[in-house]
Amino acid sequence: MTAAATLVDTTSPFGTYRARGLARLAWRLADWHDLAPTLRKKLRAIVARLFAGPFDTEVEGLRFRLYPGSNYDDRKILARQRLPERAERRFLAAHLRQGTVFVDVGANVGSYSLAAARCGASVLAVEANPETAGRLAFNIAANGLADIDVATVAVGESCGTMDLWSEPSNCGFATLVPELTEEWQGDWHARQVRVQPLAEILAGYGVKRVDVLKVDVEGYEDRVLLPYIRATDPSDHPGAILLETNCREHWQEDCLAVLATFGYLAEGETEDNVLLRRSA
Secondary structure, three states, rough: OHHHHOOOOOOOOOOOOOOOOHHHHHHHHHHOOOHHHHHHHHHHHHHHHHOOEEEEEEOEEEEEEEEOOOOOHHHHHHHHOOOOOHHHHHHHHHHOOOOOOOOOOOOOOOHHHHHHHHHEEHHHHHHHHOHHHHHHHHHHHHHOOOOOEEEEEEOOOOOEEEEEEEOOOEEEEEEEOOOHHHHOOOOOOOEEEEOOOHHHHHHHOOOOOOEEEEEEEOOHHHHHHHHHHOOOOOOHOOOOOEOOOOHHOOOOOHHHHHHHHEEEEEEEEEOOEEEEEEEO
């Protein structure tokens, strides 16, 4: 892999960068969980230098341009030849059909958004990191999916700007919670991003209702979701919400407790996420 090929490329047609057998094998080894975590981390750093990407790969009928050296989801897709978070996507599948309006806050490179659009949903993918949003836009185009809009903006309680913290080895893990970076080793850096409340973003894209909402924003879920729920008529609340919970200690309010008062019940749960369904 040449140095030039490790740069982000959103203009060359899909298929330009084939994932050869050696690259796939190297990333499978780096993802082998039978290895001790410290050894796996060292191996991953070596593989990331040698096989950073891009690699053009089709998995589960969807096309992705992968950068495994700098994105966790891309590593998983290349190593395992499937989309990540199978249980969560199975939870959502029961709520996605032709005409469903799906809003994906923290869309990353699009594993949820692309799968939802393929089910016939109309999708608004919200991704605060401009670099990641560019990769997402490429994946959308590579799949020929017209019914997905991308909003390159962070979601918060009020309009303004904030520091978005990210780490070079995983641009998909970006957070507006600076305290969270202290818990994770890495070379974190911040960039100023535009912030808007979710209701304003939806209005700007002409989204009048949300049937299914996913929120995965690394500890900022409460400040994304609760202002929107409180400002929206209960009859217009999403029928289902997939909520990331693995950074809930950084919430200022307990999302699950508040959502329960609005009639949301847990329908499925994993170590990292919970699917909440609005009771009738």
